[in-house]
Amino acid sequence: MSGSEDPNSIGRRSFLQRGAAVGTLAVLPTSLLAACGSGGETVGGTTAGGSGGAAVADAIGGFSHNFREMDPHVGVDVTTYTVGWHVHEGLMDLNPVTREVELGLAAADPEEVRENVWQVRLRDGATFHDGTPVRASDVVFSFERIRNPETASFFISYLDFIRSARAVDDTTVEFTLRQPFALFRNRLIFIRVVPEAIVARDARAMSTRPVGTGPYAFVELAANDHITLRRAARYSGPKRAPYGTITLRAMEDISARLAALRASEIGVMEDPADRDLDSLARQSGIRTTSEPGFNQTILMFNHARRPFDDKRVRQAIMYGLDREALVRSVYAGNGSVAESLIPSTYPGFARPSTVYTYDPERARALLAEAGHDGGLDFELMVNSLSYIGEQGPFIKEQLAAAGLNANLRMGDSSALFERVSAGEYGAFITVSDTSVFGQDPDLWLRYIYSGAFARQFLYWDTPQTREVLRLLDGALYETDEAKQQAAWARIQGIVAEEAVCPSLIHRSQPTAWRDSLAGFQPINTTGLYFLQAA
Structure with missing residues (x-):
């Protein structure tokens, strides 16, 4: 399996239920x-x-x-x-306070013992919550469970760089990589270690009564x-x-x-x-407090449905949005206009050459070029989640000044994503925060612009899609940091020009x-x- 395949190779409904949950957090009565x-x-x-x-x-x-x-191998929602964060550990863990990757179950950082062969030693005295000791075989079992297609784990494609794992002894795990991989240490956070003895008896045990370390x-x-x-x-x-x-x-x-x-x-x-x-x-x-972070409002388009198959229409909508005004009115100043999926203070960010400012006249000109010189009516789905839903009326008013009549359809994310999953939508404003996955530009970019999300939710399958995949896969194993950053910058430029799932506003997390x-x-x-x- 290559890194460019769909995450998990799972179906649209399964990905909706699991892979998209972090990106669209449903809130239900309780x-x-x-x-x-x-x-x-x-x-x-x-x-x-x-x-x-x-x-x-x-x-x-x-x-x-x-x-x-x-279940840490299955779920990806909040x-x-x-x-x-509290119950399970990987060999390495992400500290969400410092945003640093730190030791989890590992006693020390991985050690390369031969070319592309790394060993990790478990910390002394590690036990599961049921009192049984953690063994290297539990780590291997957890890795194999993630990459078993029947588990339908979202993380399967993000661990594909590992060829194999084996227990050297009870306290040492050995990983053989397919080739040198600079993000190896970071990706170990995805191998949350579960007890083989419990999961082997009941595959769903971790879903309702998780046991960790x-x-x-x-x-x-x-x-x-x-x-x-x-x-x-x-x-x-x-x-x-x-x-x-x-x-x-x-x-x-x-x-x-x-x-x-x-x-x-x-x-x-x-x-x-x-x-x-x-x-x-x-x-x-x-x-x-309000901590600047990754949380963002995104605008999803159905690239397979007219008129959103024309990038000029997608661009016109972006030029019709006064995002500075939205930050002031809806966010009470608690946010910033997004220039890319990746915030400017995060690794991997590159300012694209195409940056959308509020320009109603340019929006009207693009609509006319696309054959809509009389304006355009369309349905705009809006996630009703608090501050996301509050933007709907403001956005409708802004777009009207650019000749765009947005008929709002409000609803919770679960209901609206059923329509997205069925391809029965044109444009959708919702929320996304993939920073819970770690400090990993490849993962952030790959999550939205490749695999199941791009093809099964955005219906984006063009020469530009394949170019993004080529750049992602090339950067994945690139050991020259400058070349890797150049590839990520090129991707951010492509998706900005094409207006693919644009990030509208990065909200500081209150x-x-x-x-x-x-x-x-x-x-x-x-x-x-x-x-x-x-």
């Missing part, structure tokens, strides 16, 4: 439940006291999403990652309500678990999360409204939490993170 745990008195979203009189604090977070797949062990899932994790007694790694238990309460309604934080029913609120940040910051006992949640550190990506460095 109820609320207080945390389980040490039995102390709840104060400011934490619980004081604990068994044996030990000082234990229990963190309660207001989670803006419903709970989905927790639930998978939030739970996975991380600082927290899974306790329970109440569907549509809450997830509870407890500090793992046998954890032997470098991360620190500062809270006795973590409870994530599924709270779709942003007003309910806000009220719960103000009333000290939760200690941290994921994703407060941008317009509420100033008032929250003025309330005693509450802290706020978080609000109470002072009483001691030691909490916000992150600049989707989800909540409760760990601390040792």
Whole structure:
């Protein structure tokens, strides 16, 4: 299998359910439940006291999403990652606070023992949460499970550079690469290690009751309500678990999360409204931050459907958008106009020669060139998720000035993506954040512009598509950093010129939490993170 094949070689519906979840986070109605745990008195979203009189604090977070797949080899949505950061480990792990790749189960960085042959030694005393020791054979099993097509793992194509893996002994894993690969260390974060003995008995065990090696062990899932994790007694790694238990309460309604934080029913609120940040910051006992990151509004086009098969129409829509005004009005200044999929502060960014500014007259001229000199009516689907949905009326008004009549169809991402999956759409505004996958320009670009997403959601299959794939595959194994960056820059130039799934706005990730949640550190990506460095 080459790196240019569809991720997982899975069908459209399966990719919709798994691969697109991070890019389009559905928010479903839920109820609320207080945390389980040490039995102390709840104060400011934490619980004081604990068994044996030990000082234990229990963190309660207001989670803006419903709970989905927790199997780290199958799911890729925000639930998978939030739970996975705490419960599971790879040989290497991404720290979402620092954005650095750090040691997970590995005792040290991989060591090249022969050309294209690398060994990784497991840390001493590593155990699964059921008390069984972690063995190198569990790592090999986890790798083989990911690349088994029956698992339908999203990560299969991102580990294709590994030819084979074997257990040298109980504590050493050996990987043979197909050829030199500069991103090897980074990609090891995808091999989340699961216990072979449990998964071999029940392939779906990790989906509902995950067992890992991380600082927290899974306790329970109440569907549509809450997830509870407890500090793992046998954890032997470098991360620190500062809270006795973590409870994530599924709270779709942003007003309910806000009220719960103000009333000290939760200690941290994921994703407060941008317009509420100033008032929250003025309330005693509450802290706020907004971290610049990868989160972005994207505009998907169906390249196989008229008139969006004509790039002049796609370009006209981009020139018809006043994105600076959207940042001011909808985002309350908490964002920036995107020039590329990759934010300018992230590795791999290159400013394309085609940058879309607000220019209604140019938009009208492009429409006329495309045969729509009388203007154009079209349906624009808009994800109803909070700040995304709020943009709909503003965008409709902006486009009207350019001769574009956008008939809005609002809805949650699950319903709208059913139409996308069936090819029954023209244009769709939604949200994407692939930074949860790591600090990896190849993965960011490949996720959107190649494979299943490009062909099965964007219906983009042109000579430019194949050129992007050629450039991606060439850069993947390139050892000259300058040549690799040049390839990524060329890709960003192509997709900007073609207006392929343009990124509209990079939103800074807001978080609000109470002072009483001691030691909490916000992150600049989707989800909540409760760990601390040792």
